[in-house]
Amino acid sequence: MPSHSRFTRVAKAASTFTGRPACFMLALAVLLVWAISGPLFDFSDTWQLIINTGTTIVTFLMVFLIQNTQNRDTEAMQIKLDELIRASRSADDALLDLEELEEKELDVLRARYEDMARQAREARETRRMR
Incomplete structure (x- = not known):
């Protein structure tokens, strides 16, 4: 097995963990605890800031992951x-x-293959009609 960089190992482990149902349940539990604790903190600005900051940080990191x-x-x-x-x-x-070509070069190739597909469909339809 190839040796992976520390970042790759951490990223793979994090993506594996975050893709599991247990991680979803953990996130749901955190939200429930936060919501239930609202009355204890009188739904204060700090109470709201905690979930906003936490979700922003998690979202920011997940984008890169x-x-x-x-x-x-x-x-x-x-x-x-x-x-x-x-x-x-x-x-x-x-x-x-x-994937290294410019968009215009890809457009030319795409048109060529679309034309080939159209011709193949027409040929198939012609054979069917006979």
Whole structure:
């Protein structure tokens, strides 16, 4: 197994934990305790500030955690797709590493493949009509 950076290990552990039902239940319990404690603190500004600050901090950190997880997943998927393209004899190797192209270049390729799909559907429909 490859050696991962400390950040990657922490990010994976955090994303695994936060994706579990137990984490949701923990967050729900914190909210319930906060809500129930409202009358004890006369629903003060400080009481409201506690939940607002806590949720803001958690949300801020989760954005980076989610982005890190998404980046890793996307990179892994791109590598897998590149390998499938590379391994297929009839595949166009120019399609490897498409994510590095500019938007206009992607638009040209997308139009080419949309045209190929349209032609394939028309050919299938023509064969069906015969």
